[in-house]
Amino acid sequence: MNMNYRLSQVGQTTSPYQWEAYVVADTLRFDTNTLPFPPPSAERVPVSAVSVNEYGDPNYTGLKRELASYERVSQSMITVTDSGDEAIDILSKTFLDPGDRFVITPPTYEMFDIQCRINRGIPIEIPLVGKTFAVNAADIIKASRQPRTQLIFLVNPNNPTGSVIPQSTLRRIVSAASCAVVVDEAYGEFYGKTAVQLTKQYDNLIVLKTFSKFAGLAGARVGYLIANRNLSRVFNTVRFPMGVSSLSSRLAETVLKNDRRWIRKQISMIRAERRRLAGSLTALGFVVYPSEANFLLVNMGNRARSIASRLTSCGIIIRDRSAKPYLSGCVRITVRSERENNKLINALKEIV
Numbered sequence: 001m002n003m004n005y006r007l008s009q010v011g012q013t014t015s016p017y018q019w020e021a022y023v024v025a026d027t028l029r030f031d032t033n034t035l036p037f038p039p040p041s042a043e044r045v046p047v048s049a050v051s052v053n054e055y056g057d058p059n060y061t062g063l064k065r066e067l068a069s070y071e072r073v074s075q076s077m078i079t080v081t082d083s084g085d086e087a088i089d090i091l092s093k094t095f096l097d098p099g100d101r102f103v104i105t106p107p108t109y110e111m112f113d114i115q116c117r118i119n120r121g122i123p124i125e126i127p128l129v130g131k132t133f134a135v136n137a138a139d140i141i142k143a144s145r146q147p148r149t150q151l152i153f154l155v156n157p158n159n160p161t162g163s164v165i166p167q168s169t170l171r172r173i174v175s176a177a178s179c180a181v182v183v184d185e186a187y188g189e190f191y192g193k194t195a196v197q198l199t200k201q202y203d204n205l206i207v208l209k210t211f212s213k214f215a216g217l218a219g220a221r222v223g224y225l226i227a228n229r230n231l232s233r234v235f236n237t238v239r240f241p242m243g244v245s246s247l248s249s250r251l252a253e254t255v256l257k258n259d260r261r262w263i264r265k266q267i268s269m270i271r272a273e274r275r276r277l278a279g280s281l282t283a284l285g286f287v288v289y290p291s292e293a294n295f296l297l298v299n300m301g302n303r304a305r306s307i308a309s310r311l312t313s314c315g316i317i318i319r320d321r322s323a324k325p326y327l328s329g330c331v332r333i334t335v336r337s338e339r340e341n342n343k344l345i346n347a348l349k350e351i352v
Contacts, residue, residue: 010118028340031319033159033187033295035216035266036337041258042217045251056246063249066256067224071196077226079235082243084186084210084223085111090238091206091225092119095150095180102151103143105135107160107326109184112153124149127326133163133289137173144177152177155184157191160321160332162291170195174202180231182206187293189214189267190274196226203228211252213294214263220248270294274335280345281333284352294335297321301329307351314347 050056060080068075081087088111096102098120104112106127113123124146126139135154143149152173156165174181174195183195185207199205206227212218222244225235255263278288278296287299300307304322308331311318319332335341 010120014114014118026315028316028336028343030334030336030340030344031317031332032218033213033293033332033334034218035213035270035294036340037216037266039216039255039259040262041254042251044258045247045254047247050246050250052246054246055242056249058241060244060249063222063253063256066253070256070260071226073196073199073226074229076229077199077232079225079227079232079239080244080249081223081225081239083212083221084184084208085115086239086243087208087210087223087225088112088115089119090235091151091180091182091208092116092121093238094231094234096121099148100151101143101146101149102153103140103149104153105140105155105158107133107158107321107324108153108155109159109186116151121151128158128161128163131289133158133161135165135169135173137169140173141176144179149179151179152181153184154181155186156193156195157187157291157293159187159293160295160319160327160330161289161297162187162293162295163289164191164193164292167193167195171198174198174205177204180204180206182208184208186210186213187295189263190270190294191292199226199228203231206231211255214267215252215255215259216263216266217248217251217255220251222248222252269337270335273338273341276338277333277335277341277345280341281348284345284348296333296335297327298331298333299329300331304329304331307331307348310351311344311347316344316347318344 064075064078067078092115096119100121101124102116102121103124106125124143126136129136181204188194196207208225210223281288281298289297308318308320321327321330321332
């Protein structure tokens with residue numbers, strides 16, 4: 001075959017984000033960290049609610065108004081994005097020139113590394129420490145002062161470990177860092193603590209959030225960034241001008257306006273089920289790491305891959321992380337509803 005083109009180095013070397021294989025609709029997904037139910041108001045927003053033949057509001061005015069109320073910040077501090085992943089792309093484009101460096105704390109969300117490498121950034125890896133997966137604050141601060149370090153990515157709670165960074169440690173890193181600090185709070189509602197209000201105090205702090213987890217809108221693909229007004233102005237310049245569809249924007253706005261009580265109820269349910277599921281998995285002989293997210297990191301040892309495979313044959317999918325660095329023998333399991341969690345527990349009892 002005659003190839004009259006040349007791939008970039010990034011195009012030749014970048015590995016895609018790894019998903020589990022597509023499955024039929026009735027398969028139980030314990031691998032995606034999504035809520036077990038859609039929000040009630042989702043049914044109130046049919047396709048006919050927006051004019052799909054026209055572009056929507058490029059400023060997402062209604063959604064920003066609800067977000068400002070929900071997060072208790074000014075609308076001028078908010079950038080609406082096409083999921084949290086576009087938010088990462090915006091951050092990398094805003095701060096990274098070719099050869100600039102970014103800090104990540106593996107094991108963590110892989111899209112930081114993928115998206116920043118695509119935008120010609122160079123990673124500095126500062127692994128989490130010990131059985132509690134604590135951040136190494138001293139080394140992170142030291143790395144921030146290296147030449148051309150532009151970004152630090154922290155996740156609170158962290159994915160895939162479920163571990164958290166104390167607020168005092170966050171303050172220490174943000175106040176001492178010589179670059180921008182991003183705190184990904186995709187799972188923040190399940191933890192109950194946030195760095196959002198600190199964005200009013202620290203100009204170098206950016207908080208990333210998404211509707212995919214706490215609001216049950218993973219399929220709508222809506223995220224947002226919170227930062228000082230000057231940074232937000234730049235983010236809104238860099239983002240795609242109409243990256244979020246009119247329907248997705250209306251869904252997110254409607255859910256945030258009408259379903260906050262439902263959101264709180266779901267979070268309470270997930271927290272209770274998290275405790276129960278952790279206890280059941282521990283009783284089966286597995287090591288369950290403490291988690292403040294809506295998932296559990298579970299060490300199944302050298303049986304992890306075979307157990308994950310046998311669950312798949314039962315119509316249940318968990319996230320096998322056992323071959324990943326720092327996660328030997330581990331799987332990640334989403335906390336779902338009582339009924340669904342019981343199916344998982346019973347299936348594991350049969351396997352074990």
